[in-house]
Amino acid sequence: xxxxxxxxxxxxxxxxxxxxxxxxxxxxxxTLLALSAVLLLPxxxxxxxxxxxxxxxxxxxxxxGNHETRLALERAAMLLAGLPPAGAACGWTVAQLRGRQxxxxxxxxxxxxxxxxxVLGIGSVFVALHDSGPIFVW
Numbered sequence: 001x002x003x004x005x006x007x008x009x010x011x012x013x014x015x016x017x018x019x020x021x022x023x024x025x026x027x028x029x030x031t032l033l034a035l036s037a038v039l040l041l042p043x044x045x046x047x048x049x050x051x052x053x054x055x056x057x058x059x060x061x062x063x064x065g066n067h068e069t070r071l072a073l074e075r076a077a078m079l080l081a082g083l084p085p086a087g088a089a090c091g092w093t094v095a096q097l098r099g100r101q102x103x104x105x106x107x108x109x110x111x112x113x114x115x116x117x118x119v120l121g122i123g124s125v126f127v128a129l130h131d132s133g134p135i136f137v138w
Contacts, residue, residue: 025104032107039114040084043121047076079117087113 054069091109092102
């Protein structure tokens, strides 16, 4: 007599090295994309706040100042929307030229573009502080 089993007995599944590599690649890809998104979020929020402030404090008589503000916001938006995707495109292109898959290099390029955006922003703050003159006089 055979016992009544509700489910068949199976061996536990073992993963091969190819599946482990896929899992690592997927995990690395998600990590790079999440890190890029986390770094881009404050920049996008800052641009949004600057645009709202410029809209609320628009001068009725100073058209030149309004125009310069609008141009500065457009340049910042172009950098924010253009530099990280350009980094991703460069990473993908280099991967294709080397004959590799382009997912991880594109994500690394996106992260590099985001970090470059932060470096440009921090550098512009230091340049603005340097050009404004001495802050503390001893």
